[in-house]
Amino acid sequence: MSLKIVVLAKQVPDTRNVGKDAMKADGTVNRAALAAIYNPEDLNALEQALRLKDRFPGSTVTIITMGPGRAAEIIRESLYRGADDGFLLTDRAFAGSDTLATSYALACAIRNLPHVDVILCGRQAIDGDTAQVGPQVAEKLGLPQITYAEEIVDVTNDTITVKRRLERGLETVQGKFPLLITVNGTAPACRPRHAKLVMKYHHAKTITEKQESNDDYMFMFSARPYLNITEWSVNDIKTDANWLGLKGSPTKVKAIENVVFQAKESKQLVGNDTEIDELMKELIANHTIG
Amino acid sequence: MNNIIVYLEIEEATVADVSLELLTKARSLANSLQCKLEAVAIGHQLDHVGAQVFPYGVDTLFVADDPRLAPYTSMPHTSVMVKLFKEEQPQIALMGATSIGRDLGPRVSSALFSGLTADCTALEIGDHEDKKEGKTYHNLLYQIRPAFGGNIVATIINPECRPQMATVREGVMKKEILDPNYKGKVKKLHVPDYVQESDFLIHVIERHMEKSKSNLKNAHIIIGGGYGMGSKDNFKMLYELADVLGGEVGASRAAVDAGFAEHDQQIGQTGVTVRPKLYIACGISGQIQHIAGMQESSIIIAINNDKNAPINHIADYVINANVEDVVPKMIRYYRQNSK
């Protein structure tokens, strides 16, 4: 048995390391000050895809990412770790997409592939923390979903058994291909880059990147087709413009505020015995404790 | 028509706290919108759900009862919700931001092309003026949530699409009974009209659900421990303090990540929200994401050896010292001086 596996991976600003300089004076986020990284849980999803490929030789792992031109980096990074190919979905028409418009575009891209058995996503992306795109892609494609996957326990013929980690426990569920799975950060970490694959794919580029770089490797791309990262614009996949970008996004951002907490008038103590005794006495007297 | 609907999470015939909290919030939203509050229970053996939810002011309870609907799986529950929403045309639909609500919400919203905002920390009703289109929208749901790792707060609206959907984490809203004798009615749904055979593609073959061990949400006194506690062993003094004062021990994410405390003890944006009478922050620096979950505590005491720790700005008492020195003194005083 061999499987056609798709991984949806996103390039995100590293919101876990937001420093003071990442906030502009007007309270908006200075995206440029944040490093762009591979969404952490998408790496967990990639690992599950690679494990399926190890187990069922002949399987392929295809990455689809939607984003600006520099998101091609996500595909290269995936190739270094063992993915087979990737598609970068990039077009101005996608700009301003909320989760619904994003999932519509990703679903259209998946439909553009000849055959897919399983789609793997991260549980959620750290820029939005919504965890909505996976289930919405599944709904758009009419596929069942298994969210919060921690381990693929078993695969036999057309049946897959998955362990899910929920906030209050564990659940093991069974489903049939084709289906979509979202993978938790508690699943095994992704394997590191493979030196040989880094060498092999180092020059993998999208058409835009090729046009921008005037290196003389151009001959390579026809000799080594695996170095071509395919770019898809709206015209390359079948879409209805009404469901894309801002137009296709029912949610709008009305306002954004910087978080400020009201500073309180506080009593300063150094923590000696008398002070602590006084404090405790006061708390007992006003019935906060006791 | 155009009411507010809350999806009820039910485990072993008991409605989850998060759903009751949402009902409380939804009731007050329904009052300001002058519409009805509805709830939907999907599962099996749901006879006792009505008695649990009517006191929160539910006017209509829709019940889809079928052995195949429990435990929860995505597609059948989605099908029931989507058809019901098409019939009832609610203006607002709320769900818990739990592993069920976050699995179900996006699927339903995708099927109905309605916007969904995850993890809201506040819900309000308000107007919106779209200057470009020259349109004013009245009585929209403001879906307020932290974004960018908690560094900003965004207000999201869905001007055109209905229902306006949002999920909210457990503990964020307060749970309050409206009237123990409130009378609502039950409407039973004929399940075969709502689900198809083809919805049952995923089968649950094993489940281990645990009851939450910590009782943080209901505690009047909380001792919060942070990374500054240094070790799991040092957390013991916090349990001792909690024990003598009759409180519970919570933790920051850094302390949870370091293994000093359990996951369900985490307080903050990605943990529980608490509002005790007294919060003693021990070795917690007070990053935005932690403060978001405890700032409404009535009295906050910060014990931190860093004079400039951000927690100090929101504390009523700042004790600039080592926790190891202060906590035992508190325990000793209380033991000696309480009856």
Ligand SMILES: Cc1cc2nc3c(=O)[nH]c(=O)nc-3n(C[C@H](O)[C@H](O)[C@H](O)COP(=O)(O)OP(=O)(O)OC[C@H]3O[C@@H](n4cnc5c(N)ncnc54)[C@H](O)[C@@H]3O)c2cc1C
């Ligand atoms: C998307 C996102 C969500 C998050 N959600 C949450 C959340 O829900 N809850 C949460 O808590 N965090 C959350 N965080 C993490 C948060 O940003 C902080 O990293 C975390 O709260 C820090 O924990 P801490 O204060 O215990 O540790 P630190 O920041 O390391 O602070 C330790 C403190 O202990 C003090 N200290 C050290 N030794 C002693 C001593 N002997 N006596 C007294 N004081 C001492 C130090 O001065 C310092 O102030 C989130 C982060 C992100 C990006």
Ligand SMILES: Nc1ncnc2c1ncn2[C@@H]1O[C@H](COP(=O)(O)O)[C@@H](O)[C@H]1O
């Ligand atoms: N622009 C995108 N390109 C590719 N995959 C995406 C994109 N946005 C979201 N995803 C996938 O959907 C998951 C959930 O994202 P979110 O709903 O934004 O939290 C991510 O972990 C990715 O697997």
